Structures are given as structure tokens and as C-alpha cells.
Amino acid sequence: MLHFNIRIEGKVQAVWFRVSTKEEADRIGLSGFVRNEHDGSVYVEIEGERGKLEAFVKWCHIGSEQSEVIKVSVHEGEIVGFRSFNIA
Numbered sequence: 001m002l003h004f005n006i007r008i009e010g011k012v013q014a015v016w017f018r019v020s021t022k023e024e025a026d027r028i029g030l031s032g033f034v035r036n037e038h039d040g041s042v043y044v045e046i047e048g049e050r051g052k053l054e055a056f057v058k059w060c061h062i063g064s065e066q067s068e069v070i071k072v073s074v075h076e077g078e079i080v081g082f083r084s085f086n087i088a
Contacts, residue, residue, distance in 0.1 A: 003077040004053055006044040007037075008060050010070035017042055018087045020064035026051045031082035047082050 008017070013036050021034040025046060030053065032046035046056060061068045 001047060001079055002050055003032075003045065003054055003079045004057070005075045005077045006046065006057065006060060008009075008042045008044070008063065008069055008071070009040075009073075010063075010073075011068040012042045012063060013040055015066035016064045016069050019066045020067075021086055022060050022085055025058060025085040028056055028064060030056055031085050032080075033082070033086045033088045035039045035088035045077065045080070045082075046085070 018034045021044060030046050030048040030065060032044060034044045037043050047052045057074055061069055
């Protein structure tokens with residue numbers, strides 16, 4: 001089990017990015033949360049198995065249908081023990 005802190009930059013707010021992120025996390029079977037940041041980016045904390053997390057990070061580079069992802073930053077963090085994935 002790993003924990004990733006992810007920041008996605010670009011046109012990622014007001015384009016259904018958070019909803020799409022939740023759908024993808026639920027589809028893959030990951031837990032955590034996603035939220036909009038004041039600087040226009042989207043922030044994700046997510047936990048799960050390495051392979052599933054790597055697949056999720058790949059998806060983050062594409063995002064929702066309307067989004068335009070410019071940059072994805074990923075850092076490992078400490079396990080929190082999330083039980084589901086939520087939109088904050």
C-alpha cells in the first residue's frame with residue numbers, strides 16, 4: 001500500500017475534472033480525495049497498490065474530456081488509511 005500526493009495543473013477546474021477523477025479512482029479501486037486549489041490546480045491524495053496508482057497517474061496526464069493537463073507532480077506521502085474516494 002502506497003500514498004501519493006498529486007498536483008495537476010492546466011485547464012483542470014470547471015471541466016468536470018474532480019468528478020472524472022472520482023470515477024477513475026473508483027473504477028481502479030483506490031481511496032483518497034480530490035479538491036480544487038486556489039491557484040487553479042487540482043490536488044489529489046490517493047492510496048492503493050503501486051500498479052493501480054501508476055495507472056491512475058497515467059490517467060491524470062489525460063484527465064477529463066474537457067481538461068487540458070499541462071503538468072502532473074507526484075510525491076509519495078505517509079499512509080492515511082482512506083476508506084473511500086471523495087470529492088472535497
